[in-house]
Amino acid sequence: MQVECRDSGDxxxxxARGSIGEMEADLLFKKFxxxxxxxxxxxxxxxxxxxxxxxxxxxxxMTVYKTTRSHGGYIRIVNPQPLIRDxxxxxxxxxxxxxxxxxxxxQQQA
Amino acid sequence: xPKPSKPSRKTPSPNEWVLEIQRLKQELGALDKRxxxxxxxxxxxxxxxxxxxxxxxxxxxxxxQVTxxxxxxRQRDLRIQRxxxxxxxxxxxxxxxxxxxxxxxxxxxxxxxxxxxxxxLYDIMELGSGCLGILVADVSGYGLxxxxxxxxxxxxxxxxxxNEYSPKAVIAKVNANxxxxxxxxxFLTAFFAILDSQTLRMKYVNASHCCPVLARKGxxxxxxxxxxxxxMFDSASYEEKEVQLRAGDKLLFYTDGIxxxxxxxxxAFGRERLHDLIQRHAESDVETLAALIxxxxxxxxxxxxxxxxxxxxxxxxxxxxxxxWRLIIPSDPTELARVESAILPCLESKGYSQRxxxxxxxxxxxxxxxxxxxxxxxxxxxxxxxxxxVDAEKATIVIAxxxxxxxxxxxxxxxxxxxxxxxxxxxxxxxxxYMDKVEYSKKGNVVTLVKFAPWxxxx
Numbered sequence: 001m002q003v004e005c006r007d008s009g010d011x012x013x014x015x016a017r018g019s020i021g022e023m024e025a026d027l028l029f030k031k032f033x034x035x036x037x038x039x040x041x042x043x044x045x046x047x048x049x050x051x052x053x054x055x056x057x058x059x060x061x062m063t064v065y066k067t068t069r070s071h072g073g074y075i076r077i078v079n080p081q082p083l084i085r086d087x088x089x090x091x092x093x094x095x096x097x098x099x100x101x102x103x104x105x106x107q108q109q110a
Numbered sequence: 111x112p113k114p115s116k117p118s119r120k121t122p123s124p125n126e127w128v129l130e131i132q133r134l135k136q137e138l139g140a141l142d143k144r145x146x147x148x149x150x151x152x153x154x155x156x157x158x159x160x161x162x163x164x165x166x167x168x169x170x171x172x173x174x175q176v177t178x179x180x181x182x183x184r185q186r187d188l189r190i191q192r193x194x195x196x197x198x199x200x201x202x203x204x205x206x207x208x209x210x211x212x213x214x215x216x217x218x219x220x221x222x223x224x225x226x227x228x229x230x231l232y233d234i235m236e237l238g239s240g241c242l243g244i245l246v247a248d249v250s251g252y253g254l255x256x257x258x259x260x261x262x263x264x265x266x267x268x269x270x271x272x273n274e275y276s277p278k279a280v281i282a283k284v285n286a287n288x289x290x291x292x293x294x295x296x297f298l299t300a301f302f303a304i305l306d307s308q309t310l311r312m313k314y315v316n317a318s319h320c321c322p323v324l325a326r327k328g329x330x331x332x333x334x335x336x337x338x339x340x341x342m343f344d345s346a347s348y349e350e351k352e353v354q355l356r357a358g359d360k361l362l363f364y365t366d367g368i369x370x371x372x373x374x375x376x377x378a379f380g381r382e383r384l385h386d387l388i389q390r391h392a393e394s395d396v397e398t399l400a401a402l403i404x405x406x407x408x409x410x411x412x413x414x415x416x417x418x419x420x421x422x423x424x425x426x427x428x429x430x431x432x433x434x435w436r437l438i439i440p441s442d443p444t445e446l447a448r449v450e451s452a453i454l455p456c457l458e459s460k461g462y463s464q465r466x467x468x469x470x471x472x473x474x475x476x477x478x479x480x481x482x483x484x485x486x487x488x489x490x491x492x493x494x495x496x497x498x499x500v501d502a503e504k505a506t507i508v509i510a511x512x513x514x515x516x517x518x519x520x521x522x523x524x525x526x527x528x529x530x531x532x533x534x535x536x537x538x539x540x541x542x543x544y545m546d547k548v549e550y551s552k553k554g555n556v557v558t559l560v561k562f563a564p565w566x567x568x569x
Contacts, residue, residue, distance in 0.1 A: 083464075
């Protein structure tokens, strides 16, 4: 997995590539932690190039969800491939984490 | 007896001489006249004789001419026959002597060339990496010209197929090559496919050829794409399609010699009859099916000699033998990569779809991580045993750890609204959602995951 972070307006865009499973979860969480350390709690997670996400990866996202919420921020997901989107549907996380088609859409959400 | 008396002669008078001379003259004249007449007659006869002679000469001449022409004709016939023999020999040599023996793919061939050489061509080529090139084509025209174009086409397909893994790219190159090297009006209809015998995916291009039939349990499909004749237009473009084959599938490739074969009363065998026959006998193996088609064709034509080459190439995907192995790993999450690379390529080669592979990858990772983390508590001295087996119907993965197990009923459902925010415990939900069967042993330290083959699975 590769992760890139960049600030875009008041949000931090995290772009992950590859799979987000047991072996990658720590690295991914470290990237989020860096953003939190800079007091940035509005996270947009771009999953365009992610081909697998397991319950461990979801666990990281839930931690980020709770952390950002407690700081008045958010986590929004952008453009997951259909198979990845299915995982969010199956786990019912679509109820609490918004999934947007594009980065612009994610940034424009209230 | 009286003595003969001496004739008495009286000396003639001068007058009498004159008279005598006149008489003799007259006689001479008459003789002359008769001589002349004879001469005339002889002349006439000579003329007649000459005419007769000329007539005879002419007749002989005609006879000689007839003999000569007959001989020329015979030579020409011989030459044509030799050309046809040559054409037939070229055609026969262009057909594969030995078909590649590919495990899991059964081949049945029926091929009857017509006397005048119809230009039918088929080939099954081994392209390496378990890929097979399948070609069935029909060259326009008959005889030597058809045989030569056939030879060129065969070489072109063989050459380009060795370097291109896309039928579309192969056929485009063959087209360009033939456009350059054949005479106007020489072209072929062709069906070319590349079958990956590992993944059972077949890519194909149909360049205006009779649509091959894919017959499978509960299905019947004609393999057609856009694409003009090969060797006619250098601007021609070809469409490529792909089909996922599976065990039991039968493919029947043929040329128009079958559907255009006429009965005694002038009725063509026809596509409908062929399709109907294949559908009715879809359960038969490919060899039986080929025999049935040829039998039916012979009955239809009443055994009359075919007007065109008849070519039928049948392929059948045989069920794979079951595969199974056991892998034992230490309780280390980095071992996951090994497990995945042992399972996923195998399923991919058996034709499991990307969606199925995603599901298996996700479920196996969940189960193995649970075994390492929760079962064996990351104790590297403890092992995780993975038993994998796959047959024509399903893949089964049994994952066992050396831990104390757990009570399945005690795990809260993370999809309930009150549990949505938990950070752990989604593994079992995901396994259940993505696999066709998830069963835990009573103790809870062994989980059995089953994924049906994509053609049987609802996912």
